[in-house]
Amino acid sequence: MEIAVLGTGMVGKTLAAGFQRAGHTVTVGTRDPEVTAGREEWTDVPLATYAAAAAGADLVVLAVGGQVAEEVLAQADLPRGAIVLDLTNPLDFSNGFPPTLTVKDTDSLAERLQRANPTAQVVKALNTVNCSLMVAPQQLADGDHTIFVAGDDAAARAHVKSVLQDLGWSDIVEFPTLDAARGLEMYLPLWVRLMGQLGTPQFNLKLVR
Secondary structure, eight states: OEEEEEOOSHHHHHHHHHHHHTTOEEEEEESOHHHHHTSTTOOSSOEEEHHHHHHTOSEEEEOSOGGGHHHHHHHHTOOTTOEEEEOOOOEEOTTOSSOEESSOSSOOHHHHHHHHOTTSEEEEESTTSOHHHHHOGGGTGGGOSEEEEEESOHHHHHHHHHHHHHHTOOEEEEESSGGGHHHHHHTHHHHHHHHHHHTOSOOOOOOOO
């Protein structure tokens, strides 16, 4: 599968490497490929502008901070029918730590992204774990923990679920509407506090049912 990862921070680099290990072809989208390629820490993953990376992708993965998510997708100029895996969170650090949320309760960042890109299919997933676990769930409890997928389009959800399974996820709970992203994003204030209490980001929920 051709995957475009939009974002060159820790999350983007971790996802790009994880997708490559799973056998996918990855292009990383960035504002300025030349500047990014000049970084000492940058890997050999192909770089392109946001729009060029998204143009030929079977899946577009949005791996940027929530505060710039809408701007980056706008720059990506998504082709009609693009499937977007949105793992962003609307965290607001303007008043310090712990962060609050810029959108919640009656809306979500994922829904805003969908409204701004009506010809795309936005699927929310992976926003409830740190980037290390995103690509290697077996690092924790032999992979016996839960990840969530939410989206309005069944085919797009199935597409994302297939990629998650390639990464090693087996306990996948699916929500058939994107408005479930409200709850997934509102989990983050608790996640931040748990990280502080546990002293590590290497944890996750296991849904027992």
